Amino acid sequence: MLLLGGVLCLPMGGALGAQNLQGESGFGDLSLEELMSMDLVVSSASRRDERLAESAAAIFVISREAIQRSGAEHIPELLRMVPGLQVARVDASKWAVSARGFNGQFSNKLLVLMDGRSLYNPLYSGVRWDLQSISLNDIERIEVVRGPGGALWGANAVNGVINILTRHAKESRGNQLSVGGGNQHQGHLSYTHGATLEDGSDYRVTGKLNRYEHGYDPQGAHDDWQDAQLNFRLDRALERGAGWMLQGGVTHVRSGQTVQVPDNAAVGLSRDLYEDSRRSNLYLVSHYRGVEQAGRQWNGQFNFEHTALQESAIEIHSTILDGDLQYRFPGGNNHAWTVGGGGRMLLDNLRGSDTISLTPLNDVSFLVNAYVRDAIELQPGRWKLIWGSKWEYHQASGHNLQPNVRLLYTPDRQSSYWAAISRAVRTPARMERDGAIRLAGTGAAYVSLYGDNAYTSEKLTAFELGMRYQPNPRWMWDGAVYINQFKDLRSIESDPADPTRRYVANLLKGEGAGLELALSWQPTAQLQSHLAYTLTKLWLHNEPTSQDTTQALSQEQLQPSHQLHLRLNWSPDGVWQVDPTFRYVSSMAHKGVDAYATMDLRLARALTKQVQLELVGQNLLDAHSREFVTSDLYKTRSSEVSRALFLRMNWAF
Numbered sequence: 001m002l003l004l005g006g007v008l009c010l011p012m013g014g015a016l017g018a019q020n021l022q023g024e025s026g027f028g029d030l031s032l033e034e035l036m037s038m039d040l041v042v043s044s045a046s047r048r049d050e051r052l053a054e055s056a057a058a059i060f061v062i063s064r065e066a067i068q069r070s071g072a073e074h075i076p077e078l079l080r081m082v083p084g085l086q087v088a089r090v091d092a093s094k095w096a097v098s099a100r101g102f103n104g105q106f107s108n109k110l111l112v113l114m115d116g117r118s119l120y121n122p123l124y125s126g127v128r129w130d131l132q133s134i135s136l137n138d139i140e141r142i143e144v145v146r147g148p149g150g151a152l153w154g155a156n157a158v159n160g161v162i163n164i165l166t167r168h169a170k171e172s173r174g175n176q177l178s179v180g181g182g183n184q185h186q187g188h189l190s191y192t193h194g195a196t197l198e199d200g201s202d203y204r205v206t207g208k209l210n211r212y213e214h215g216y217d218p219q220g221a222h223d224d225w226q227d228a229q230l231n232f233r234l235d236r237a238l239e240r241g242a243g244w245m246l247q248g249g250v251t252h253v254r255s256g257q258t259v260q261v262p263d264n265a266a267v268g269l270s271r272d273l274y275e276d277s278r279r280s281n282l283y284l285v286s287h288y289r290g291v292e293q294a295g296r297q298w299n300g301q302f303n304f305e306h307t308a309l310q311e312s313a314i315e316i317h318s319t320i321l322d323g324d325l326q327y328r329f330p331g332g333n334n335h336a337w338t339v340g341g342g343g344r345m346l347l348d349n350l351r352g353s354d355t356i357s358l359t360p361l362n363d364v365s366f367l368v369n370a371y372v373r374d375a376i377e378l379q380p381g382r383w384k385l386i387w388g389s390k391w392e393y394h395q396a397s398g399h400n401l402q403p404n405v406r407l408l409y410t411p412d413r414q415s416s417y418w419a420a421i422s423r424a425v426r427t428p429a430r431m432e433r434d435g436a437i438r439l440a441g442t443g444a445a446y447v448s449l450y451g452d453n454a455y456t457s458e459k460l461t462a463f464e465l466g467m468r469y470q471p472n473p474r475w476m477w478d479g480a481v482y483i484n485q486f487k488d489l490r491s492i493e494s495d496p497a498d499p500t501r502r503y504v505a506n507l508l509k510g511e512g513a514g515l516e517l518a519l520s521w522q523p524t525a526q527l528q529s530h531l532a533y534t535l536t537k538l539w540l541h542n543e544p545t546s547q548d549t550t551q552a553l554s555q556e557q558l559q560p561s562h563q564l565h566l567r568l569n570w571s572p573d574g575v576w577q578v579d580p581t582f583r584y585v586s587s588m589a590h591k592g593v594d595a596y597a598t599m600d601l602r603l604a605r606a607l608t609k610q611v612q613l614e615l616v617g618q619n620l621l622d623a624h625s626r627e628f629v630t631s632d633l634y635k636t637r638s639s640e641v642s643r644a645l646f647l648r649m650n651w652a653f
Helices: 064-068 075-079 430-434 551-557
Strands: 058-062 085-089 095-099 110-114 139-146 160-166 174-182 185-196 202-212 225-237 243-262 270-289 297-310 315-331 335-351 356-358 362-379 383-394 398-412 415-426 435-442 445-450 458-472 475-495 498-524 527-542 562-570 576-585 596-606 611-618 644-652
Touching: 058 475, 064 139, 075 085, 075 095, 075 139, 085 527, 095 110, 185 644, 356 430, 362 430, 430 435, 475 527, 475 551, 498 551, 527 551
Parallel strands: 110 160, 445 498
Antiparallel strands: 058 139, 085 095, 139 160, 174 185, 174 644, 185 202, 202 225, 225 243, 243 270, 270 297, 297 315, 315 335, 335 362, 356 435, 362 383, 383 398, 398 415, 415 458, 435 445, 458 475, 475 498, 498 527, 527 562, 562 576, 576 596, 596 611, 611 644
16 A cells, blocks of 8 residues: 555665765756766676777666666666666566567576676576565666677676676765655665774675565456565775675565466366465675786685575575686787686575476586687777687586677777677576476376477577767767577477477577667756667577477567667756656567557655655556566466556665
8 A cells, every 4th residue: 555644665776875865866967977978987898897988899887876766666677778678577576687589587598697696597597586676775887788798707698798786885884764665565664774894894784675566467466575685795995906895695585476387177278376486595795806906907706695496386495606716917019818717516406396397306517617808909099809708618518619709999089889799608407408397288198398408508699780979978879780690599399209298409590680779868957868779670490300389489479679768867956856767668479468658757855965755656657557478388477567656765864
């Protein structure tokens, strides 16, 4: 229910520190450089700091100011503003997020990182976004690289890399308290405390609780959910510019869901099972930044993560240990080298059922890698050639090499042009090699899908062109076009010897192409506009020996051809902010997901230097609308996104 009067609300998204209300958050004049500029410093495209103009990749930055003024509650909602991404809500707690096609609840061709820690789980090849619902106030920026990133980040960075970068702990000194609710986001409580220790280290601790109403379904939606989270970050400055960071957290999520399972009453039919899904995540990250001297620097990182999932069909306990070491150094004749390597160990402990099973239930797998990158100044300040590759060995998929070559031309500080040829791979999930899913049937006569040990990595070769242009501080535009060639994609084949048996194979191939545009314009000191347009096309074909009749068509039909996103930020004075957002998504033929247009609106007022009040409305043009219908083999029924209103307030002290 909507809390009124004495209840003051502010959900996790867009929470502003009161010390920033009339400064950093832009209640006064706006600055385009805070949101997008050729001089913006980025790191995800090269694993080293560089100006956006010097990045030979399709990269988009969601700045801290854009986060604060978005009115978003969750990271996927922020990602809607990025050209080239498709973001759709599956039900109240689940999202489908992909880049350049192949969307699904578990998009297996998009690598997602948080401070360099991979959020992509190789057990099921995807990201559980509900477990990543950190306070958006703890995020410094989000860098999104569309296109292959395998040469630096490794397998599964096929169509893009999302890197979520959190704030340094020293930026969170003091206390922030947020409470609130609305008709969909029914209740929220979060508290952040930051301070400096006697040794000069800075730390931040954030805890939060949330409760969400279910979505809309004419048959009744059963997808309400709650989450609880506790996170910390510790930053310590060492001698001569070196530094050490330690962060960690724990998250617990309970959500209702409707699962379509085989019906024991009739072959080929399914029934709805209403159940609670419980998920938890524990992680720890340690990062060391070495002394930078004469262009030479060591960096190292170690990650630990444990994830647990409990549902009627399966129970998962998964532990990941991951380490990476990197060294940067200059070379002769205008070379800048980056070399590194690392390894990962995945330990699984599972409990299956008649619906889902894996053999063996317990498994340990290893991955090792090494990479090299060289940036060559062909003509200093104008022409740069960048080449590199990453080698990986996984005991299941064997050796994979992911090279790329990029050329950058910067005729002046206002414009840059780039071209790239890249190769990337998506390694098999364990479910695709060791799993079995019961699709439909009765008793002993049912249809099941089995993994296959012969299943190998999916492969992409990508060709990209892009440019950026900022003639003056008032406006900037960024564009990219690409052609993708896929092979060895997943298909679902029939066993001619057993009509009840299906198995996964690499008998699908295809092409993709697209156009991505972003325009930022600031007509006055008080008004900014940001426009993003995405054109995406995907054509998939079966190999001659394939008997699959579903995978190619469903993947083509899950991708909207056109997406348009327009957001305005208006600061009429030093007190009010008015931030409307309009978006359009064309239809998806898969199961009749219609085109839709909607609007979000954020109104914010600074009551004092320590208190800000916001009223946010989402999906305002329709009472409810459907954004996605999953094609995953283990299906959860989608619900429609409802119109949402909430009031929110933040107090810093």
